[in-house]
Amino acid sequence: MAVYTDVSDEELEAFIGSYAIGALTSFKGIAEGVENSNYLVHTEAGPFILTLYEKRVRREDLPYFLALMEHLAARGISCPLPVHDRDGRTLKELAGRPAALISFLEGLWVRRPGIAHCAGLGRVLAQFHLAGQDFSMSRANDLSLPGWQALYRDVSASADEVIAGLKDEIGRELQHLETHWTTDLPKGVIHADLFPDNVFFLDDKVSGLIDFYFACNDMLAYDVAVCLNAWCFEPDASFNITKARAMLQAYEQERKLTDAELANLPMLARGAALRFLLTRTYDWLNTDENALVKFKDPNEYLRKLRFHQRVKSYRDYGLGKH
Amino acid sequence: MAVYTDVSDEELEAFIGSYAIGALTSFKGIAEGVENSNYLVHTEAGPFILTLYEKRVRREDLPYFLALMEHLAARGISCPLPVHDRDGRTLKELAGRPAALISFLEGLWVRRPGIAHCAGLGRVLAQFHLAGQDFSMSRANDLSLPGWQALYRDVSASADEVIAGLKDEIGRELQHLETHWTTDLPKGVIHADLFPDNVFFLDDKVSGLIDFYFACNDMLAYDVAVCLNAWCFEPDASFNITKARAMLQAYEQERKLTDAELANLPMLARGAALRFLLTRTYDWLNTDENALVKFKDPNEYLRKLRFHQRVKSYRDYGLGKH
Numbered sequence: 096m097a098v099y100t101d102v103s104d105e106e107l108e109a110f111i112g113s114y115a116i117g118a119l120t121s122f123k124g125i126a127e128g129v130e131n132s133n134y135l136v137h138t139e140a141g142p143f144i145l146t147l148y149e150k151r152v153r154r155e156d157l158p159y160f161l162a163l164m165e166h167l168a169a170r171g172i173s174c175p176l177p178v179h180d181r182d183g184r185t186l187k188e189l190a191g192r193p194a195a196l197i198s199f200l201e202g203l204w205v206r207r208p209g210i211a212h213c214a215g216l217g218r219v220l221a222q223f224h225l226a227g228q229d230f231s232m233s234r235a236n237d238l239s240l241p242g243w244q245a246l247y248r249d250v251s252a253s254a255d256e257v258i259a260g261l262k263d264e265i266g267r268e269l270q271h272l273e274t275h276w277t278t279d280l281p282k283g284v285i286h287a288d289l290f291p292d293n294v295f296f297l298d299d300k301v302s303g304l305i306d307f308y309f310a311c312n313d314m315l316a317y318d319v320a321v322c323l324n325a326w327c328f329e330p331d332a333s334f335n336i337t338k339a340r341a342m343l344q345a346y347e348q349e350r351k352l353t354d355a356e357l358a359n360l361p362m363l364a365r366g367a368a369l370r371f372l373l374t375r376t377y378d379w380l381n382t383d384e385n386a387l388v389k390f391k392d393p394n395e396y397l398r399k400l401r402f403h404q405r406v407k408s409y410r411d412y413g414l415g416k417h
Numbered sequence: 418m419a420v421y422t423d424v425s426d427e428e429l430e431a432f433i434g435s436y437a438i439g440a441l442t443s444f445k446g447i448a449e450g451v452e453n454s455n456y457l458v459h460t461e462a463g464p465f466i467l468t469l470y471e472k473r474v475r476r477e478d479l480p481y482f483l484a485l486m487e488h489l490a491a492r493g494i495s496c497p498l499p500v501h502d503r504d505g506r507t508l509k510e511l512a513g514r515p516a517a518l519i520s521f522l523e524g525l526w527v528r529r530p531g532i533a534h535c536a537g538l539g540r541v542l543a544q545f546h547l548a549g550q551d552f553s554m555s556r557a558n559d560l561s562l563p564g565w566q567a568l569y570r571d572v573s574a575s576a577d578e579v580i581a582g583l584k585d586e587i588g589r590e591l592q593h594l595e596t597h598w599t600t601d602l603p604k605g606v607i608h609a610d611l612f613p614d615n616v617f618f619l620d621d622k623v624s625g626l627i628d629f630y631f632a633c634n635d636m637l638a639y640d641v642a643v644c645l646n647a648w649c650f651e652p653d654a655s656f657n658i659t660k661a662r663a664m665l666q667a668y669e670q671e672r673k674l675t676d677a678e679l680a681n682l683p684m685l686a687r688g689a690a691l692r693f694l695l696t697r698t699y700d701w702l703n704t705d706e707n708a709l710v711k712f713k714d715p716n717e718y719l720r721k722l723r724f725h726q727r728v729k730s731y732r733d734y735g736l737g738k739h
Contacts, residue, residue, distance in 0.1 A: 104528050120523040120619060123457065126446035135445065135457060137523060142464075201442040201459060206426050297442060 100132045100147045102190045110189045113180045114196060116140040127292070130308060132192075135199070142199035144175060147192040152308050154193050159234045160307050161185045161195060163227070163284065170226035172219070173303035175200050202295025202302030210341045213326050215301040216294055217342035220286070220322060221349030223304065224315045227284030236287065236313040238370050240276050244269060246373040253380050257393055261376065268369055268400065276366060278314065280356050285318035286310055290325040316356040319346060320363035323412060324371070324399050332398040340413025347414075357409040364412075368400035422454045422469045424512045432511045435502045436518060438462040449614070452630060454514075457521070464521035466497060469514040474630050476515050481556045482629050483507045483517060485549070485606065492548035494541070495625035497522050524617025524624030532663045535648050537623040538616055539664035542608070542644060543671030545626065546637045549606030558609065558635040560692055562598050566591060568695040575702050579715055583698065590691055590722065598688065600636065602678050607640035608632055612647040638678040641668060642685035645734060646693070646721050654720040662735030669736075679731040686734075690722035 102110075111119045117139025125133040125144075132147040148157060161177045165185075168176045175197035177185035187194050205212050236242070247269055254261040286293070288309040295302045327339040346352070352360075375393040406412070424432075433441045439461025447455040447466075454469040470479060483499045487507075490498045497519035499507035509516050527534050558564070569591055576583040608615070610631040617624045649661040668674070674682075697715040728734070 101528070104525075118620075119525065121521075122525050124448035125457075126448040135447075199443075203426075203441060203444050206423070298440075 100149065100190050100192055102134075102147075106190055110145075110187070110194070111136070111138060113182075113187070114138075114178055115181055116143070116178065116196075136196070143178065144197050144199055145189075145194065146197065147189060147194050148308075149192065152193075156234060156308075157186050157193055157195070159232050160310060162232055163230060163307055163310055164197070166230045167223065167226050167304075172223055172226050173200065173301070174307070175303070175305055200295055200303040200305060202297050204292045204294060205296055206291070207330075208291050208326050208338070209299075210338055211299045212291075212294075212296060213338040214341040214345040215296065215299065216289070216322060216326055217345030218349055219294070219301045219304065220289065220318060221346045223286060224283055224318065225350055230284050234311045236285070236311040236317075238287070238309070238374070239313060239317075240272060240366070243272075243366075243369055243373055246377055250373065250376045250380060254376055257376050257379050258397060261393075261397070264397070265369070265372065265376075268365065268404075272362070272366055272369065275362050277355075277359055277362070280314040280316055280359060281353060282312060283315050284310060285313050285315060285321075287313070287318060287321060289318065289322050314356075314363070315350075316352060316360060317363050317367060319343070319352070319356075320360060320367040321370075323360075323364050324367050324396070327412075328399055328402075332395065332402075334402050336411075336413040343412060343414050357414070360409040360412060361403055361406040364403040364406070365400060368396050368403055372396035372400055422471065422512050422514055424456075424469075428512055432509070432516070433458070433460060435504075435509070436460075436500055437503055438465070438500065438518075458518070465500065466519050466521055467511075467516065468519065469511060469516050470630075471514065474515075478556060478630075479508050479515055479517070481554050482632060484554055485552060485629055485632055486519070488552045489545065489548050489626075494545055494548050495522065495623070496629070497625070497627055522617055522625040522627060524619050526614045526616060527618055528613070529652075530613050530648050530660070531621075532660055533621045534613075534616075534618060535660040535664040536667040537618065537621070538611070538644060538648055539667030540671055541616070541623045541626065542611060542640060543668045545608060546605055546640065547672055552606050556633045558607070558633040558639075560609070560631070560696070561635060561639075562594060562688070565594075565688075565691055565695055568699055572695065572698045572702055576698055579698050579701050580719060583715075583719070586719070587691070587694065587698075590687065590726075594684070594688055594691065597684055599677075599681055599684070602636040602638055602681060603675060604634060605637050606632060607635050607637060607643075609635070609640060609643060611640065611644050636678075636685070637672075638674060638682060639685050639689060641665070641674070641678075642682060642689040643692075645682075645686055646689050646718070649734075650717075650721055650724075654717065654724075656724050658733075658735040665734060665736050679736070682731040682734060683725055683728040686725040686728070687722060690718050690725055694718035694722055 119138050121137035123135045125135055130151050131149050134145040136143045136145045164174050164177055167174050178196045179185055185195055247265055251262050254265060293306040294304055322342060323339055326342060327335050329335055372393055375391050375396060379393055441460050443459035445457045447457055452473050453471050456467040458465045458467045486496050486499055489496050500518040501507055502509060507517055569587055573584050576587060615628045616626055644664060645661055648664060649657050651657055694715055697713050697718060701715055
């Protein structure tokens with residue numbers, strides 16, 4: 096929930112006037128998106144989303160994200176499309192922030208995904224991975240193993256204030272991953288943050304993906320692991336193998352997972368759980384009490400990590416013998 | 418900035434299904450409105466605003482607010498129109514909260530109103546007052562003199578934590594108003610909270626009024642005084658007499674102020690300033706530090722109050738001899 100930056104009347108009018116989209120007729124802050132300020136903009140040409148990029152997003156990464164959306168949309172992946180201004184630019188500036196106007200995507204994110212949603216997500220995730228194969232730009236995943244180690248150094252002194260024993264538990268997990276983590280799996284563009292609030296549905300069918308601001312080049316199966324964590328656990332922290340099976344089978348209808356990817360899936364799922372455990376712990380410790388953002392619970396991801404620590408093989412995620 | 422209540426997928430679908438407005442295609446929390454949770458809803462029939470009424474709004478007052486919007490819209494005042502469900506109801510329930518779906522109003526509120534905006538506001542305020550004359554329902558203003566006295570009792574012990582000397586300064590002003598406050602002026606429905614963020618413009622012309630959740634029956638000129646405070650001061654707290662003149666002259670083109678209203682305008686402006694000074698002081702002292710709402714500065718209204726204390730007559734607000 097976030098609108099961090101105030102935009103003056105004059106700045107806004109000049110900004111909208113730089114696009115060939117007619118006059119502005121409505122402008123409302125949207126209470127979604129934690130990283131950036133988002134506004135619903137109506138003009139005579141229809142609805143748009145205006146994003147002002149705040150703190151965590153690096154300005155030099157924005158051309159990658161915006162070009163990726165254009166690349167994906169051109170290959171049939173439904174996602175917001177950056178609007179070009181009269182000079183052809185998509186990355187602009189407003190109120191001292193990098194800014195982009197993107198198309199408005201109809202659809203609703205599902206508060207509690209069901210089996211059909213998990214299957215829909217699995218299919219579109221694989222389509223996204225395939226569509227990204229010929230994307231020419233590249234961005235490193237700064238939230239992979241070296242990034243986790245750096246985050247751990249930042250939070251270790253205070254981690255036990257968040258959850259008793261957390262420092263040692265993360266330390267042991269990092270040691271395990273340092274030994275077993277591989278990077279030798281099929282790579283490409285991954286979304287890296289494909290939580291339910293970033294996937295829109297209409298009539299239980301995926302209508303589009305949003306929020307590509309963690310996208311990067313990394314192992315495709317790591318993206319699958321992020322989604323296993325984000326979509327296939329129940330609110331009581333139990334793992335729903337039926338949802339996982341639906342998601343993985345739908346993924347494999349579009350892109351078959353390799354034997355190496357399957358063998359590494361439990362380790363990837365541990366890493367993906369650790370990544371969100373670390374960032375949530377960091378946010379918990381570093382967020383100003385007056386922040387306009389709701390805390391996300393680190394404990395949720397600690398429980399998911401512990402689940403994956405007990406997993407023996409990819410079959411525990413509901414996939415049959417390959 | 419506010420979305421306080423989470424709505425489940427099933428509740429939302431059933432709620433929207435109770436209206437004849439087609440299927441839901443988008444649902445986003447809006448980061449505007451401090452008192453309630455507001456969502457932008459798209460359906461096959463177009464855009465709507467869904468409001469869940471929180472804390473401060475009393476459920477028994479909601480029929481007044483919703484009927485008022487219908488009354489005003491029928492008399493040509495552009496404002497949101499409550500949508501009737503298939504059973505004819507406008508006041509419903511969602512996620513355990515009173516809820517209403519209202520029409521979406523195009524327009525932008527002006528961050529820094531100019532002279533033309535103040536004139537537009539003055540004209541539509543008078544039109545609103547005239548349109549409300551035959552509204553049959555009535556609601557007392559619980560934020561007039563007795564309400565201020567009650568608020569003062571609540572904040573007096575801690576007021577000096579907000580601004581040094583505030584307790585005595587408010588106490589003296591209340592004593593003055595208790596002696597000089599009149600209620601013997603033309604009455605009717607007032608908006609009572611017509612700040613710039615509740616007035617939409619398109620091309621510098623008023624396109625509509627929103628947020629009627631402080632509306633009540635009281636002296637019409639008190640509403641004028643609220644607007645003098647909300648629209649005619651500059652960010653540096655200086656009074657802009659040109660804006661005030663534009664507002665008041667435009668008001669009088671639609672509805673002439675009586676001699677008694679003019680004579681009482683400085684006192685009404687003091688009362689209106691005190692009202693917002695008191696509620697902002699109360700909110701400052703009582704808002705949880707984790708609240709999702711930005712504090713509004715009580716000091717702004719203390720400076721406005723002091724300005725009106727020095728005013729000698731309505732002529733100081735820019736109106737010529739009547």
